Amino acid sequence: MEMSQFLVEIKNVWKSYEIRSFWFKKQKFYALLDVSLKISKGEVIGILGESGCGKTTLGKIILDLEKPDKGEVFWFGKNLKYISRREYKSLRSKIQAVFQDPYSSLNPRYKIKDILLEPYFICIENNKKKGLEKAKELLNQVGLDQNVLNEYPHALSGGQRQRVALARALMVSPDLIVLDEPTSALDMTIQSQILELLKNFKEKIGLSYFLISHSLPVVFYLSDWIIIMYLGKIVEICKKEFFNSVDHHPYTLMLLEAHLDPFSKKPPFKKEIKGEVPSALFRPSGCVFYSRCKERQKMCLKKSPKLRKINNLQYIACFKR
């Protein structure tokens, strides 16, 4: 079986949800518009954006928890539309996930032992002894005591639960983990511990991450590539090392400005951030960012800018860049 160099590839994916607004009138609202991206082995891709911009939907498309309306999803070069059941099953375990809320991501009626063993039994082999060995080893690696194996999730703290969730994802030796805001429900000190853990695993076993977050520092800490989304569209893709030295999409600039710096002498928001995110239901016809953009022109109202390659390390969807 020839393996593609990309773990996951997404081509021109559209995803909409239906909302019933009045009686029988159905309205479509697009969570993703024409999104394409590729994830290579060992790479960490960070997705930044406001709530409701389609970050989580994108994660679910990658995990095949949601099917796209249009467009294609490839796992290891295999199109999910035409994949055989057996192949699907063998690839399924290669892409795992850790979600935001550590309180809802563990089944409250399972012991930690069973939480960790279930994926192992399903994906690897039905061998309790080996499974337990692996579970203990992973608990050790994520910094938890072996005693928790016989506990129920309610006995653990948020940070401990998130470690268990990470260990569960690692039980099946995945190549890619989708991290949907893995730290935003945790305390600051625990956030940094979890981030450290994630970085260690990346360096040690060459894990790839698809990191969804709205926190700039988290994304900066882990990512190789940073993707900025706005209202269901990718507005910028940029290599991290390159990030500080180039000009950005107006929305990215706005995000950077809005970021708080505790040691700055300047007032936190030197320029006023104007406007609200337009409703996804009444999507503007031109550029999605028009209503809040400082550099808008007349043409931005008529046409929507496509993602253009600026150079090998940066792609921007804006007419002025």
Next chain:
Amino acid sequence: MKILKELLNHKIGLISLCIITILAILAIFAPYIAPYDPFGINVNEILQPPSLKHLLGTDLLGRDVFSRMIYASRISLEVSIVAVGISVSIGVFLGALAGYFGGIVDQIICRFIDIMLCFPTIFLILAIIAYLEPSILTIMIVIGSTSWMGVARLVRAEILSLKERDFVQIAKVYGASSFRIIFKHLLPNALPPILVSASLGLGQAILIESALSFLGIGVQPPTPSWGNMLIEGKETLEVAWWLSVFPGLAILITVLAFTLLGETLQDILNPKKEK
């Protein structure tokens, strides 16, 4: 176990649990507890009022009411437990299917529930029984198969909210089958409300069984049930009040106990309750 402990700390819960336990003991050990044969006719002791010899008096044929009531509790509990078993099984199965798969499956099951709910239960049962031979088994099946709609709706709603929880999504990510997700992840977490409705259902089933027996299409004499004892006493209510009053009280207390147990469980199992 935790539930039992909390139940014992709850005043009403403890009382209802005690009543149900006593009833269960009476029903299980009926042959050892009943002082007389429930079918034993004794012409010399017709319509005796309650006394030490006959605790709850005797009926028109001189049978001991206390003994008959103990045997009747057997029938009533048996019928209600099996009926609730049937209704919970059907309800959980259909509710889980509808909630988990959604779409067209959900539509079909929900419409079916709506149709079933259009008929008043008691008339539906009357209509079915009119075609079938009344026996204890048919009564169990008929009560069970006409009272599952509430459970189905409850389970459906519960599953709908549970399946969006992260641990279910993750189970899908590591490739757990739908069967496993429903039975290992969803239903165990939907157990508390199912327990509550089963407990409430037990009271209802006893009530329906008594009503059917009262109408003469339930448990057939001479087999005693609280319902048919009630109607047997109706004729002689003016001279022998004990024939109707005691079975009526038994129904009242039992139904009340099950209903209160259900409500206590609801209290205990509701995570949002204030302690």
